[in-house]
Amino acid sequence: MMNQPVNFKEKLAKFTERWSPRVVAEMNDYQFKLAKIEGEFIWHAHADTDEAFIVLQGEMTLELRDQSVLLRAGEMYIVPKGIEHRPIALRECSIMLVEPRGVVNTGDAGGVYTAPNDRWV
């Protein structure tokens, strides 16, 4: 099976749920996931991996314990492993996450925002 090109806007048009990442591509044991976010997520950390946030549309803030990082469309940020963070978006924002397959969106925190893994769009 050959890979297909992934068009971010087309993929984003296929779901509406917030905080529910959808896989669009795999590279070795890593996944590229699209997510729509709006509101305040929970504080959490990923003990075993860094996590890449790339903003595609809109803007978001990554709260860290010692600073807040504003990210607009066309910007990215790497949250280092073990670092607590909380994504916030005042208005709907579309992002791409890059991280190893199997990373849970709520990290060590769990709870109602925990989304199933390996859901493709």
Place this chain on the structure above:
Amino acid sequence: MMNQPVNFKEKLAKFTERWSPRVVAEMNDYQFKLAKIEGEFIWHAHADTDEAFIVLQGEMTLELRDQSVLLRAGEMYIVPKGIEHRPIALRECSIMLVEPRGVVNTGDAGGVYTAPNDRWV
């Protein structure tokens, strides 16, 4: 040292060389690299890793031995490991590559297009 947000347009304004990827972020043992491409690259493959192409501005074609994949801004494609490919851009195109640290841009082919690694912008 805390990471800094990366703004793709700001980073792209800082270099003009074609086919010379610049690292903008690291995630675990992977790197995010920006590159400006124009013209025809060489056929090559990476025996040990998949490689992610994300188009930021303009458009490019990834020639594979059995098909050509057109990629426009806002689109991505994963070249599976071991698969021969040749990037082509009729006009200047800005892309982001995601791949393990240490991957050489010309893969198994070598030659004059081979760029140094770990050059940050």
